[in-house]
Amino acid sequence: AAGVxxxxxxxxxEKRETATLKCYPIPRHDTVYWxxxxxxxxxxxxxxxxxxxxxxxxxxxxxxxxxxxSDYHSELNMSSLELGDSALYFCASSxxxxxxxxxxxxxxxxxx
Amino acid sequence: KQEVTQIPAALSVPEGENLxxxxxxxxxxxxxxxxxxxxxxxxxxxxxxxxxxxxxxTSGRLNASLDKSSGRxxxxxxxxxxxxxxxxxxxVNYGGATNKLIxxxxxxxxxxx
Numbered sequence: 409a410a411g412v413x414x415x416x417x418x419x420x421x422e423k424r425e426t427a428t429l430k431c432y433p434i435p436r437h438d439t440v441y442w443x444x445x446x447x448x449x450x451x452x453x454x455x456x457x458x459x460x461x462x463x464x465x466x467x468x469x470x471x472x473x474x475x476x477x478s479d480y481h482s483e484l485n486m487s488s489l490e491l492g493d494s495a496l497y498f499c500a501s502s503x504x505x506x507x508x509x510x511x512x513x514x515x516x517x518x519x520x
Numbered sequence: 521k522q523e524v525t526q527i528p529a530a531l532s533v534p535e536g537e538n539l540x541x542x543x544x545x546x547x548x549x550x551x552x553x554x555x556x557x558x559x560x561x562x563x564x565x566x567x568x569x570x571x572x573x574x575x576x577x578t579s580g581r582l583n584a585s586l587d588k589s590s591g592r593x594x595x596x597x598x599x600x601x602x603x604x605x606x607x608x609x610x611x612v613n614y615g616g617a618t619n620k621l622i623x624x625x626x627x628x629x630x631x632x633x
Binding site (some may be wrong): 441456498505508513 | 620
């Protein structure tokens with residue numbers, strides 16, 4: 409069965425650089441969520457989209473932005489990267505707004 | 521504030537034992553609850569989803585129960601195996617406009633051969 413695809417899987421950036429993370433949801437899933445998991449921490453909600461519209465926003469820095477495109481894939485753009493942005497970034501998709509969430513393998517971002 | 525806690529933080533058991541992981545949530549008005557497994561540095565694998573109207577869900581050796589009134593869920597693992605070693609996370613969905621998951625801090629399980 410198709411799963412959530414995230415790219416890249418690993419990304420190394422320097423401070424103050426920009427990063428773009430991509431997420432391809434499971435086909436026919438219309439809802440996408442982004443979560444951030446710092447070292448030794450539980451995942452924290454960043455932002456979500458339903459039918460290409462932002463549905464909710466969590467503790468996401470103003471330096472981060474995201475969108476969902478017409479083909480339902482989503483991109484998380486991160487600018488002015490800081491050391492503290494180093495984390496695993498997960499994308500999840502759901503067939504409905506309140507359905508079970510299926511997580512991708514994550515993108516490990518390292519900021520040096 | 522909606523919080524999710526898990527106890528114990530870590531658990532070590534010999535192979536073959538049955539075990540129970542606990543999850544507590546402060547706000548009982550949940551929409552659903554998911555249990556996940558996470559291997560070190562890896563992604564989250566959904567194990568079970570329990571809707572607020574359900575009392576329990578079963579998948580193979582796993583059984584999850586939900587008691588909304590007391591704000592608790594348990595994950596029961598029967599006949600544990602070394603391959604079950606991982607971190608187990610529960611996550612609560614309160615529904616509404618967002619449906620974001622609020623995660624617990626996880627239980628690190630080690631099953632000794």
